Amino acid sequence: MADGSNRQTRITSSHWGAFEVDVEGDRIVATRPFAPDPAPSRIPDILPAAVHHRTRVARPAIRRGWLDRRERAGRGAEDFVELPWDEALDIAAAEIDRIRKTHGNEAIFGGSYGWGSAGRFHHAQSQVHRFLNAVGGYVSSFGSYSTGCAQAIMPHVFGVDFLKLLYECQDGWQVIHDNTETLVMFGGINPKNSQVSMGGVTEHETAGWIDRFVAKGMHCVNIGPQRVDAPGGCEWLPVRPGSDTTLMLALAHVLEEEGLTDRAFLDRCSVGFERFRPYLMGETDGQPKSPDWAAPICGVEPETIRALARRMASTRTLITVAWSLQRAEHGEQPYWMSAVLAAMLGQIGLPGGGVGYGYGAIGGVGKALIGLRGVTFSQFANPVKKVIPVARIGDMLRHPGGPYDFNGRRDTYPDIRLIYWAGGNPYHHHQDLNALHEAWAQPETVIVNEPWWTATAKRADIVFPATTPYEREDIGRSPLDDYLFHMPQLIPPVGEARDDYSIFAGLAERMGEGQVFTGGRSAEEWMGLLYEEYRGFAAEQGIEVPDLDTLKEKNWIKLPIQADGPNRTLFPPFRENPEGAPLPTPSGRIEIFSETIAGFGYDDCPGHPVWLPPSEWLGAATGDAPLHLVSPQPGDKLHSQLESALADVPGARPETLVIHPDDAAPRGIATGDLLRVFNARGACRARAQVSTDIHAGVVALPTGAWFGDPGGNIDPDGNPNVLTRDVGTSRLGQGSSAHTALVQVARLEG
Numbered sequence: 001m002a003d004g005s006n007r008q009t010r011i012t013s014s015h016w017g018a019f020e021v022d023v024e025g026d027r028i029v030a031t032r033p034f035a036p037d038p039a040p041s042r043i044p045d046i047l048p049a050a051v052h053h054r055t056r057v058a059r060p061a062i063r064r065g066w067l068d069r070r071e072r073a074g075r076g077a078e079d080f081v082e083l084p085w086d087e088a089l090d091i092a093a094a095e096i097d098r099i100r101k102t103h104g105n106e107a108i109f110g111g112s113y114g115w116g117s118a119g120r121f122h123h124a125q126s127q128v129h130r131f132l133n134a135v136g137g138y139v140s141s142f143g144s145y146s147t148g149c150a151q152a153i154m155p156h157v158f159g160v161d162f163l164k165l166l167y168e169c170q171d172g173w174q175v176i177h178d179n180t181e182t183l184v185m186f187g188g189i190n191p192k193n194s195q196v197s198m199g200g201v202t203e204h205e206t207a208g209w210i211d212r213f214v215a216k217g218m219h220c221v222n223i224g225p226q227r228v229d230a231p232g233g234c235e236w237l238p239v240r241p242g243s244d245t246t247l248m249l250a251l252a253h254v255l256e257e258e259g260l261t262d263r264a265f266l267d268r269c270s271v272g273f274e275r276f277r278p279y280l281m282g283e284t285d286g287q288p289k290s291p292d293w294a295a296p297i298c299g300v301e302p303e304t305i306r307a308l309a310r311r312m313a314s315t316r317t318l319i320t321v322a323w324s325l326q327r328a329e330h331g332e333q334p335y336w337m338s339a340v341l342a343a344m345l346g347q348i349g350l351p352g353g354g355v356g357y358g359y360g361a362i363g364g365v366g367k368a369l370i371g372l373r374g375v376t377f378s379q380f381a382n383p384v385k386k387v388i389p390v391a392r393i394g395d396m397l398r399h400p401g402g403p404y405d406f407n408g409r410r411d412t413y414p415d416i417r418l419i420y421w422a423g424g425n426p427y428h429h430h431q432d433l434n435a436l437h438e439a440w441a442q443p444e445t446v447i448v449n450e451p452w453w454t455a456t457a458k459r460a461d462i463v464f465p466a467t468t469p470y471e472r473e474d475i476g477r478s479p480l481d482d483y484l485f486h487m488p489q490l491i492p493p494v495g496e497a498r499d500d501y502s503i504f505a506g507l508a509e510r511m512g513e514g515q516v517f518t519g520g521r522s523a524e525e526w527m528g529l530l531y532e533e534y535r536g537f538a539a540e541q542g543i544e545v546p547d548l549d550t551l552k553e554k555n556w557i558k559l560p561i562q563a564d565g566p567n568r569t570l571f572p573p574f575r576e577n578p579e580g581a582p583l584p585t586p587s588g589r590i591e592i593f594s595e596t597i598a599g600f601g602y603d604d605c606p607g608h609p610v611w612l613p614p615s616e617w618l619g620a621a622t623g624d625a626p627l628h629l630v631s632p633q634p635g636d637k638l639h640s641q642l643e644s645a646l647a648d649v650p651g652a653r654p655e656t657l658v659i660h661p662d663d664a665a666p667r668g669i670a671t672g673d674l675l676r677v678f679n680a681r682g683a684c685r686a687r688a689q690v691s692t693d694i695h696a697g698v699v700a701l702p703t704g705a706w707f708g709d710p711g712g713n714i715d716p717d718g719n720p721n722v723l724t725r726d727v728g729t730s731r732l733g734q735g736s737s738a739h740t741a742l743v744q745v746a747r748l749e750g
């Protein structure tokens with residue numbers, strides 16, 4: 001659409017939703033909300049500044065010490081030499097070839113975790129995996145920083161893949177609205193987080209639904225360290241981070257003591273309650289898990305716990321659990337215990353009852369949609385079978401050949417000589433970044449495709465400038481969303497940036513696998529082919545999707561895939577007939593006690609849920625580190641993306657740390673003060689925001705500030721991962737324990 005000037009306006013899609021983009025010449029000049037979105041995200045506001053930012057990688061670049069002497073030392077501290085594409089690709093291809101021939105493909109780490117960009121063809125992870133498979137394979141990773149621990153524990157409990165549970169077996173918002181009377185939200189349901197969804201969320205509806213729940217009189221309780229984790233109108237029950245399992249146990253104890261447990265449901269639909277009950281009642285360890293026991297641990301009064309338990313037993317109750325609870329040491333326990341509590345309430349399988357995970361974590365959870373196969377680019381099979389739990393990359397680099405346990409198997413870490421990263425930022429996402437920086441010196445070579453000079457790009461040896469989605473054409477589609485987009489190329493590539501596809505095609509060709517990687521097709525040809533395939537799948541399900549030319553013309557369509565009524569795929573039929581429609585667990589029922597897990601013999605994850613205090617929490621606070629740090633997702637962006645432009649806004653950095661007046665006053669801290677946040681692992685700056693919306697003793701610093709340059713003893717912009725601990729959740733889940741950290745805070749003078 002032209003408006004007389006040379007300004008063009010188009011719609012595109014992103015992880016944070018669709019938006020209008022104004023383009024003048026080769027520049028993005030403005031963005032505006034997409035009209036059909038009832039609650040558009042403001043994240044795109046910063047896009048024009050970010051896309052054309054001085055921190056864009058302009059040309060292929062190779063670190064000087066590596067180029068001259070293949071020197072490993074100096075990553076992150078040395079300057080780069082810019083080279084023409086052909087030369088840089090020659091060097092990288094020869095190096096990958098050398099590593100695979102000398103050490104085998106098991107020496108290449110291509111886990112390459114990260115969100116990259118929305119858009120189905122130019123999905124960076126698919127591209128890097130396809131390339132590495134075409135040249136012999138790579139060490140991959142299992143799970144995610146989002147839900148790695150849950151993905152390990154929950155299949156033992158309900159039998160199904162955790163993501164399938166979320167997306168296909170949980171009630172949609174309408175069913176909750178129509179049936180739930182009490183909504184008990186551990187970790188809240190935060191509309192800030194539901195701004196984003198992998199691959200996009202077009203109609204942001206989470207906030208609207210919670211408002212409707214409150215308006216209709218549903219009792220909504222936000223249980224967590226921060227009031228702001230749920231919208232206004234919800235009751236806030238402050239708890240100390242890491243202690244939710246004790247509150248859940250105490251709720252279960254009240255049910256048992258007051259005869260409120262649904263024994264008939266437990267008998268028909270679960271196994272192992274008789275093994276769990278003696279622990280709950282204190283027969284095995286002399287300690288009943290009563291409200292009086294839990295109160296000083298979690299910070300909730302015994303009478304409040306009793307009243308909540310009675311309310312949960314006497315009304316249609318849905319327990320929801322945020323993903324943050326399992327991104328913490330022993331994160332398996334609150335996840336498993338919430339399922340046990342829901343089973344004791346006996347409402348699993350009833351509309352609007354039972355338990356659900358990750359509502360609000362991303363915008364797609366709760367949208368009731370008919371499952372439709374997506375647009376996917378084949379990654380081929382990986383000839384290398386080595387897989388590490390994704391958040392154990394630091395351990396892998398520190399302990400080549402070292403043993404570790406994971407979900408019942410014992411394995412050894414590979415000896416990694418080359419890391420290839422595309423579409424992620426480990427110097428954003430990993431814990432204990434100072435330790436990662438040390439471990440990062442281990443491989444011989446690090447190659448990164450990135451649009452921006454992130455902390456990860458700066459710690460690479462070879463950096464290839466990648467395009468952003470606005471500089472190439474793509475298809476936008478998420479299985480958790482009911483829109484389909486043609487994402488037009490809006491501007492030419494910035495600098496000399498190339499698409500990941502073209503970068504990998506160039507490398508594959510030099511390694512003799514060009515034909516395998518590209519199949520002889522251009523990106524445009526692939527898109528046409530994959531789109532036709534997708535149309536075919538949709539047609540098989542009776543859903544008509546226009547041809548690509550029509551979609552290009554329309555820019556976007558809404559798909560007729562809204563599901564109505566309760567989701568009946570798993571729990572309702574099981575509840576109706578546990579013998580006829582068993583769960584895919586070993587017993588066919590909900591596993592309150594798991595023989596499988598007990599058989600692993602892990603003291604950090606025994607056969608039924610238990611309270612295991614984390615190594616760092618308020619119960620273990622010290623004089624040096626007396627405050628619990630939670631590091632939630634940032635409200636104004638997605639992870640570390642677009643950060644360099646946000647950081648330009650005067651006063652925006654360092655990041656804001658929320659602190660309770662009781663903790664601020666003795667330290668002489670007022671809102672706006674510059675702070676030093678520190679512990680034995682590191683230190684960063686932050687800007688104080690004193691607020692009663694946080695539990696005393698807890699501080700919150702969002703993720704996403706770019707990790708600074710090495711050598712400094714304080715991270716200037718406030719990246720919380722200089723403070724967090726790099727340990728697995730347990731030997732079972734080995735997920736990230738980002739939310740388990742104690743810190744000290746002081747005013748920074750001068």
Ligand SMILES: Nc1nc2c(c(=O)[nH]1)N[C@H]1C(S)=C(S)[C@@H](COP(=O)(O)OP(=O)(O)OC[C@H]3O[C@@H](n4cnc5c(=O)[nH]c(N)nc54)[C@H](O)[C@@H]3O)O[C@H]1N2
Nearest residue numbers: 114115116117145146423424425429449631639640641738
């Ligand atoms: N302390 C703490 N740490 C956490 C968490 C926490 O709660 N607390 N949460 C964790 C979670 S759940 C997650 S998911 C992770 C997120 O961690 P990441 O997903 O690694 O973070 P992003 O900033 O989204 O990184 C994506 C990178 O891809 C780049 N990119 C974008 N488009 C393209 C493209 O087309 N091609 C290429 N080659 N690159 C592209 C972006 O510029 C960006 O640098 O962080 C984790 N870290």
Ligand SMILES: Nc1nc2c(c(=O)[nH]1)N[C@H]1C(S)=C(S)[C@@H](COP(=O)(O)OP(=O)(O)OC[C@H]3O[C@@H](n4cnc5c(=O)[nH]c(N)nc54)[C@H](O)[C@@H]3O)O[C@H]1N2
Nearest residue numbers: 146187193224226241242322323324361632633637638639
């Ligand atoms: N705007 C925006 N939205 C995002 C993202 C983003 O980067 N930006 N990232 C997306 C991604 S990748 C993911 S995985 C999801 C993550 O979704 P979540 O894991 O649910 O999100 P977090 O922000 O880590 O944590 C939510 C809240 O949990 C609370 N919390 C922390 N520890 C505890 C605890 O022990 N007990 C209780 N009860 N509460 C606790 C904190 O107060 C925190 O604000 O968010 C997604 N949404």
Ligand SMILES: [Mo]
Nearest residue numbers: 144145146147
């Ligand atoms: Mo995530």
